[in-house]
Amino acid sequence: MRILFIVPYAPNLIRVRPYNIIKSLTEIGHEVTVATLIANDADQTSADELANFCHQVISVKMPTWKSLLNSMKALFTSDPLQSFYSWNPQLFDEIPDVNSFDVIHVEHLRGSKFALYAKENYSVPVVWDSVDCISHLFEQAQEQSKSFFGTLITKLDLERTKKYEGWLVSQFDRVLVTSEVDKSALTNLAPKPIQSKQIYVLPNGVNLEYFKPDFSVKREPETLVVTGKMSYHANVTMVLNLVENIMPIIWDKNPNVKVYVVGKDPSAEIQELGKNPNVIITGTVDDMRPYLHRSTVAVAPVVYGAGIQNKVLEAMACGTPVITTTQSARAIMAEPGEEFCVADSAEEFAFKTLELINNPNYADRIGLAGYEFMKKNHDWTMISSRLKEVYDGIIDGQRQLS
Numbered sequence: 213m214r215i216l217f218i219v220p221y222a223p224n225l226i227r228v229r230p231y232n233i234i235k236s237l238t239e240i241g242h243e244v245t246v247a248t249l250i251a252n253d254a255d256q257t258s259a260d261e262l263a264n265f266c267h268q269v270i271s272v273k274m275p276t277w278k279s280l281l282n283s284m285k286a287l288f289t290s291d292p293l294q295s296f297y298s299w300n301p302q303l304f305d306e307i308p309d310v311n312s313f314d315v316i317h318v319e320h321l322r323g324s325k326f327a328l329y330a331k332e333n334y335s336v337p338v339v340w341d342s343v344d345c346i347s348h349l350f351e352q353a354q355e356q357s358k359s360f361f362g363t364l365i366t367k368l369d370l371e372r373t374k375k376y377e378g379w380l381v382s383q384f385d386r387v388l389v390t391s392e393v394d395k396s397a398l399t400n401l402a403p404k405p406i407q408s409k410q411i412y413v414l415p416n417g418v419n420l421e422y423f424k425p426d427f428s429v430k431r432e433p434e435t436l437v438v439t440g441k442m443s444y445h446a447n448v449t450m451v452l453n454l455v456e457n458i459m460p461i462i463w464d465k466n467p468n469v470k471v472y473v474v475g476k477d478p479s480a481e482i483q484e485l486g487k488n489p490n491v492i493i494t495g496t497v498d499d500m501r502p503y504l505h506r507s508t509v510a511v512a513p514v515v516y517g518a519g520i521q522n523k524v525l526e527a528m529a530c531g532t533p534v535i536t537t538t539q540s541a542r543a544i545m546a547e548p549g550e551e552f553c554v555a556d557s558a559e560e561f562a563f564k565t566l567e568l569i570n571n572p573n574y575a576d577r578i579g580l581a582g583y584e585f586m587k588k589n590h591d592w593t594m595i596s597s598r599l600k601e602v603y604d605g606i607i608d609g610q611r612q613l614s
Contacts, residue, residue: 213603216313216336218247220298220322222258222271226441228522229343229390229416230319235265236417236596243267245313247303249274272303292373294346298322301329310334315603321346321373324380331384337606340380341388341414344518347374348397352516353445378402385606387411388599390519391543397518412602415543416520417592418529422501425531425583429505434469434569437507437532439500439523442493443477446517453558454513455485461562463490469569471511474503504530508575509568512536513561520544525590528552528582533568533575535561545589551581 215237223231223246237244247270250256256271263269279297286296303326304310311334318327319341327340350370378401381387387410389395395411438454440447451473462469469490473482476496486493497503504510510527514537521540528534528551535553548554553568555561568575 213242213315213600214313215242215244215603216247216307216310216316217244218303218316218318218323218326218330220249220320220326222248222250222255223262224258225419225422227258228419229341231262232417232419232592233596233599234262236592237599238265238267240593240596240600242600245270245307247271247307249298249300249303251276251279270303270306272300272306274298274300290372290375292321292346292369292376294321294369294373295324295376299325304329304333311336314607315339317341319343321377324376327384337385337603337610339386339388339602339606340384342377342380342394342398343388343390345377345389345394345397345401346518347377347401348394349446349516349518352518374401381411382406385610386602388414388602390414390416393543394519414595414599414602415590416522416525417590417595418522418525418586420529420587420591423504423526423529425579426501426505427531429502431508431572432506433508434466435472435507436469436509436511436565437472437474437503437527438511438513439503439527440475441477442473442475442482442495443479446514447475448479448481449515450513451482451485453515454511455488455491457558458511458513458561458565459490461558462565465562465566466569472503472507474500500526501530504532507532509565510534511561511565512540514540524552525586528579529586529590531579531583533578534582535564535568537561546582546585551578551585553578 217234219230234244244266245268246262246266250271250273259269259271282296282299283293286293313336316330316336317339320343327338331338350366350373354366381398381402392413395413398411471491474494474497478493478495483493485491504527510532512524520543524534524536524540537556538554541554546552553564555564
């Protein structure tokens, strides 16, 4: 199958969903052409790496200043800022013979205008991967975000995002999301009833060759790790919740417990937490796995969010016992208390974290069960095979109509 995969940011190991879907599709024998935008040298490096296994990588330079200018233009429309942020019609000028592809796959709200352009101008079926329901995320942020940026962007863009996403779900041959929660949220936004099969749940996977247990590493006692991009407003709120609400309860019982906050671009609020000697802010690291392998417990006290939390999947894949909140857990079909732990209140979260710290055998059992769950349910090859079935379904449906 010849697949045109349009993604508004260069896929890489951090942008895990497009990178791993593209790589897995090529590994199972499909010809994938990637069309993407390049904002900086790091993006160019990512695009060059993709060229090692893709049929072709087509890129157009899109500096950040131009994306910000696009967003300013959106203020004079009823569309959300993100829908304008990455729009650059020059990308289609660089793609030879678009109609020769079997399917066009476009990722994210930032890519939605590319998907609409493809649907309007070519005869190829279009799959739009929404990934998450962004307005569902914004609604939660409006109530709970402790990030100034998160609060500001929510106030500015929530209503226009709700209207736009509700309209988008009926514009394409199929829409993808990462969880049932996001499917329900998008369905509820649609102004007219849509068929259930119109929105398909394709969860995120884990690169199980990269994220896996390392039984040669001894876990450090009384250490917690929390991971993610630390400038992202939902992660800022999560870490503040951990250190300000949960850790005081834990430290009251065990003052030796340390927290590693691992992830790029920590916000000012997060950097301030590092004044506590028991809170270590790493900033960007070359490899997150050593922190997951060494820590006693991976914690993800998510207050709000959308889709599947990759931080939880990656920790489970490394065999690290995980404790998270219902907000995160309901997108993952693992068994609470068996394959990971779930708690919501600060008191319950602290109690279950201490239980894992104080009972290494229990922690090991949870960690190993979580790893086995990842192997059975979140392997990228399996997920890409399911995506191929989605492609086949819409292609066959189009042939029957022609």
